[in-house]
Amino acid sequence: QITLKESGPTLVKPTQTLTLTCTFSGFSLSTSGVGVGWIRQPPGKALEWLALIYWDDDKRYSPSLKSRLTITKDTSKNQVVLTMTNMDPVDTATYYCAHIVGYSEFDYWGQGTLVTVSS
Amino acid sequence: DIQMTQSPSSVSASVGDRVTITCRASQGISSWLAWYQQKPGKAPKLLIYAASSLQSGVPSRFSGSGSGTDFTLTISSLQPEDFATYYCQQANSFRTFGQGTKVEIK
Numbered sequence: 001q002i003t004l005k006e007s008g009p010t011l012v013k014p015t016q017t018l019t020l021t022c023t024f025s026g027f028s029l030s031t032s033g034v035g036v037g038w039i040r041q042p043p044g045k046a047l048e049w050l051a052l053i054y055w056d057d058d059k060r061y062s063p064s065l066k067s068r069l070t071i072t073k074d075t076s077k078n079q080v081v082l083t084m085t086n087m088d089p090v091d092t093a094t095y096y097c098a099h100i101v102g103y104s105e106f107d108y109w110g111q112g113t114l115v116t117v118s119s
Numbered sequence: 120d121i122q123m124t125q126s127p128s129s130v131s132a133s134v135g136d137r138v139t140i141t142c143r144a145s146q147g148i149s150s151w152l153a154w155y156q157q158k159p160g161k162a163p164k165l166l167i168y169a170a171s172s173l174q175s176g177v178p179s180r181f182s183g184s185g186s187g188t189d190f191t192l193t194i195s196s197l198q199p200e201d202f203a204t205y206y207c208q209q210a211n212s213f214r215t216f217g218q219g220t221k222v223e224i225k
Contacts, residue, residue: 049214063120096162106163106165
């Protein structure tokens with residue numbers, strides 16, 4: 001059974017760096033073809049893809065946010081970490097991590113974590 | 120960047136209705152398209168992948184079609200549990216979601 005869970009601060013101040021951790025079970029990030037992605041959703045708005053990391057450490061970033069994002073993995077801990085620099089109130093959103101196999105769709109999602117950016 | 124445009128943005132329908140949602144890509148994406156259902160306060164749920172393949176456990180009243188730039192999600196007979204927001208997502212180049220289509224009770 002594949003499960004994922006996001007953790008991190010619920011409140012960050014403008015200009016601070018956000019660090020989110022996705023802890024997962026039921027699969028290994030050392031298995032060929034497997035990846036974990038991050039997606040966010042501002043309140044009442046659409047989903048926005050942020051970043052992906054694959055089993056072979058291949059990393060992909062949203063072109064519009066690439067300069068602010070870093071994604072890493074710790075295979076031994078079954079964790080993926082996303083950092084986003086220079087946070088702004090417009091970055092207030094629910095942040096999700098999700099499992100991906102191959103190079104297409106997200107088939108398992110975490111419950112999401114709401115991050116508010118406010119001074 | 121590939122943009123995904125869904126239409127309509129919302130639709131009012133009754134139980135038993137046939138509902139069709141369209142997604143258009145700004146450039147060809149072959150069949151690299153997925154559909155998700157999201158209910159308030161919940162994570163999205165994968166319904167369709169590779170444009171027309173039904174995810175395991177998803178009712179057969181959901182179907183997807185299309186390739187290239189134009190895609191369709193169809194709910195053949197709307198059930199009470201289907202009232203939700205639906206998103207398309209391309210996977211041809213990076214990832215992009217559509218803006219969503221809310222299916223509301225008429």
